[in-house]
Amino acid sequence: MDQKERIREMLINAQKKSAEQAALIKGQAYLTREFFHKSLRNYILYRFMLDEKECTSENMDEITEISLAKSAGISKELVQDLDIAKTCSGGSSAMTKKVLLLLAVQRDFDVYLPTEGTGNVRTLSDLSELVWNAMRERESWKNVLED
Amino acid sequence: MILKASDVKLNVRPVCLGAEHLFYYEGPCRFGKGEVLEPGYDRLANEQLHQVFLSDLKGCASENINLLPPLRAGRTDDWDNKEEMWETLKEDMQDTDLYIFWANIALDDLIVEFAGRFGKPLMVAPTSNFSVTTDTAAILAKKPDYPVYAECTWKGVSKVMDALRVKKVLASTRILLATRFGSTTSYSSVDSFNSYDAITERFGTRFRFVNIHELIDQMSPAVPEGNPTTPGRKTPDLTDEDMEEVNRLADEMLGGAKDVDVTREHLVKTLIPYVTVKKNLDLKDCNGFSVPCPDVCSLRRLHKEQFTFCLTHSLLMEQGIPSACEFDVNSVLSQQTLIALSGKSPYMGNTSPLPFIDGEFMGMWGPTEENRKALAEHKDRENIYYMQHSVPNRSMRDPQKKEEYGLRHFAYDNKYAAVLRYDFNRDIDQVITLCRYSPDGSKIMIGKGTIVGGGGYELNNCNTHVLFSVEDQEDFFHKQALVGNHMAMVYGDYTKELERLAKMLGLEIIKA
Numbered sequence: 001m002d003q004k005e006r007i008r009e010m011l012i013n014a015q016k017k018s019a020e021q022a023a024l025i026k027g028q029a030y031l032t033r034e035f036f037h038k039s040l041r042n043y044i045l046y047r048f049m050l051d052e053k054e055c056t057s058e059n060m061d062e063i064t065e066i067s068l069a070k071s072a073g074i075s076k077e078l079v080q081d082l083d084i085a086k087t088c089s090g091g092s093s094a095m096t097k098k099v100l101l102l103l104a105v106q107r108d109f110d111v112y113l114p115t116e117g118t119g120n121v122r123t124l125s126d127l128s129e130l131v132w133n134a135m136r137e138r139e140s141w142k143n144v145l146e147d
Numbered sequence: 148m149i150l151k152a153s154d155v156k157l158n159v160r161p162v163c164l165g166a167e168h169l170f171y172y173e174g175p176c177r178f179g180k181g182e183v184l185e186p187g188y189d190r191l192a193n194e195q196l197h198q199v200f201l202s203d204l205k206g207c208a209s210e211n212i213n214l215l216p217p218l219r220a221g222r223t224d225d226w227d228n229k230e231e232m233w234e235t236l237k238e239d240m241q242d243t244d245l246y247i248f249w250a251n252i253a254l255d256d257l258i259v260e261f262a263g264r265f266g267k268p269l270m271v272a273p274t275s276n277f278s279v280t281t282d283t284a285a286i287l288a289k290k291p292d293y294p295v296y297a298e299c300t301w302k303g304v305s306k307v308m309d310a311l312r313v314k315k316v317l318a319s320t321r322i323l324l325a326t327r328f329g330s331t332t333s334y335s336s337v338d339s340f341n342s343y344d345a346i347t348e349r350f351g352t353r354f355r356f357v358n359i360h361e362l363i364d365q366m367s368p369a370v371p372e373g374n375p376t377t378p379g380r381k382t383p384d385l386t387d388e389d390m391e392e393v394n395r396l397a398d399e400m401l402g403g404a405k406d407v408d409v410t411r412e413h414l415v416k417t418l419i420p421y422v423t424v425k426k427n428l429d430l431k432d433c434n435g436f437s438v439p440c441p442d443v444c445s446l447r448r449l450h451k452e453q454f455t456f457c458l459t460h461s462l463l464m465e466q467g468i469p470s471a472c473e474f475d476v477n478s479v480l481s482q483q484t485l486i487a488l489s490g491k492s493p494y495m496g497n498t499s500p501l502p503f504i505d506g507e508f509m510g511m512w513g514p515t516e517e518n519r520k521a522l523a524e525h526k527d528r529e530n531i532y533y534m535q536h537s538v539p540n541r542s543m544r545d546p547q548k549k550e551e552y553g554l555r556h557f558a559y560d561n562k563y564a565a566v567l568r569y570d571f572n573r574d575i576d577q578v579i580t581l582c583r584y585s586p587d588g589s590k591i592m593i594g595k596g597t598i599v600g601g602g603g604y605e606l607n608n609c610n611t612h613v614l615f616s617v618e619d620q621e622d623f624f625h626k627q628a629l630v631g632n633h634m635a636m637v638y639g640d641y642t643k644e645l646e647r648l649a650k651m652l653g654l655e656i657i658k659a
Binding site: 090091095096098099100102103106113115116118119120 | 182183185187188190191192193194195196197198199251274276
């Protein structure tokens with residue numbers, strides 16, 4: 001297997017595992033806050049291609065940087081898209097990666113994340129809390145969530 | 148209320164502008180890959196950029212900057228420009244001193260329109276890439292004196308905010324002036340401001356007046372028929388509470404002084420004018436003071452009541468309230484400028500060179516014969532200056548601390564009027580910043596010196612002085628001749644900050 005194929009497989013695997021975590025959350029008839037936080041954390045780590053050991057911080061910016069560094073270590077191609085994106089927005093690669101995660105969360109959990117709320121996300125717990133509150137606003141989630 | 152310079156905050160409003168694309172497309176000003184080009188990405192990405200902007204701004208703002216909640220505005224790629232957005236931007240506009248915009252491509256015209264609509268001081272964040280120069284040039288092209296400031300670092304933004312705060316302090320300065328004859332002329336400081344209107348126009352500073360006879364009448368307890376100068380009127384005369392404060396201060400000052408050569412009775416008589424002046428400042432909402440010297444001296448009322456205003460000036464300056472001898476309004480504003488810039492307590496006085504010619508120092512004032520001999524050995528003896536007046540204070544080095552001091556008397560013969568003494572010899576090698584405006588307020592002299600000694604600590608009368616070296620005595624002197632005698636000074640080098648302020652105020656800078 002050449003490097004290109006290996007990377008492709010890694011990406012597919014990461015996407016698959018994070019999708020499984022999203023499905024696990026969505027499949028709950030009764031979703032507790034604790035279960036949600038834990039599963040969302042797994043979802044994020046899979047998307048960022050990190051395992052628990054590598055996740056040495058709870059800070060979202062730091063986790064994003066760790067993920068970027070790991071990706072860059074594997075292949076420059078993995079971070080190239082983020083570099084392209086930053087030239088348009090004026091932001092950093094890490095910022096682009098973080099925004100792409102927020103977009104994925106919105107899509108995968110069918111929620112709308114309030115603009116200012118996303119700006120205040122500093123830690124994994126902050127993000128989890130923000131998504132949980134956004135889910136409470138959705139009719140489809142209301143009867144599933146723990147009070 | 149006495150609004151001190153340290154109480155004045157600059158209200159800064161961050162404005163987060165953002166553009167959102169409503170469709171997927173690429174082109175000359177739209178690039179990226181995948182989801183980055185999808186609708187919805189910009190909303191979240193802008194917020195991340197705004198958070199970085201707000202965090203950078205918070206990080207560079209000093210304690211005197213009051214950051215107001217951010218406003219958010221912007222447009223979509225429909226190029227909308229709604230009046231509703233302008234209404235949002237008007238929020239608390241009256242209380243906002245400076246707007247700092249974060250912007251990106253496709254938003255610059257909104258900033259230029261903001262300037263045209265509202266005329267408020269503004270900056271574009273240095274992290275807004277090319278928008279800083281783009282917008283600044285566009286605004287200045289429409290109005291060359293528009294208060295728009297361009298900086299390429301957050302440190303630069305910080306300096307602009309600090310300078311604008313000083314400008315606000317000057318505009319919030321209301322100087323109480325005790326008068327005997329005309330209110331516009333000093334009989335000793337004829338180099339004071341020659342037009343209050345011109346100073347108000349340029350700096351926003353206001354002037355209030357109190358007649359010296361009315362002021363002195365207030366320095367004794369009220370009588371039923373009213374004071375002689377204002378019969379039947381209610382006046383803020385000396386109360387029991389005032390005397391409690393006078394006695395408390397007398398105890399504190401006598402208890403803390405290293406050397407004392409004045410009686411408690413005379414100290415009390417000198418503190419009564421201080422308390423009376425401070426009460427007037429409070430009642431008239433003023434935060435600066437001056438009173439004539441020779442023409443009030445010749446009234447003979449100071450002699451009768453046995454006080455001078457020297458200690459009043461010292462104690463006010465010590466608290467960061469500008470106060471100058473000899474009805475020198477110019478010196479009051481020069482002090483206020485330095486107080487606001489540095490947060491320190493100033494000193495002021497007759498400022499003069501000591502030319503060293505044929506092995507001797509010229510001039511009759513300043514150091515004693517003995518001190519001159521010692522000074523003749525100094526490596527900078529050809530560039531020595533002195534500043535002399537009996538108005539030093541205890542907190543010049545650090546406004547939070549009181550340094551060692553002495554108390555002496557002013558009047559040689561009758562030994563009345565307490566004055567403060569500070570030994571500047573303790574501060575040799577300390578750098579000082581000096582300044583003074585020209586009498587018409589159009590120029591500012593900015594000077595730097597290094598303390599080489601002091602004198603008069605052990606003497607009575609108006610003898611305290613600080614000796615300092617300048618880079619070029621003759622050059623300093625010729626430049627000083629354009630602004631006048633009483634320079635104000637603070638410890639530390641604030642020359643760059645003063646220059647920035649001067650440019651902002653449109654002043655001609657005279658640097659020495």
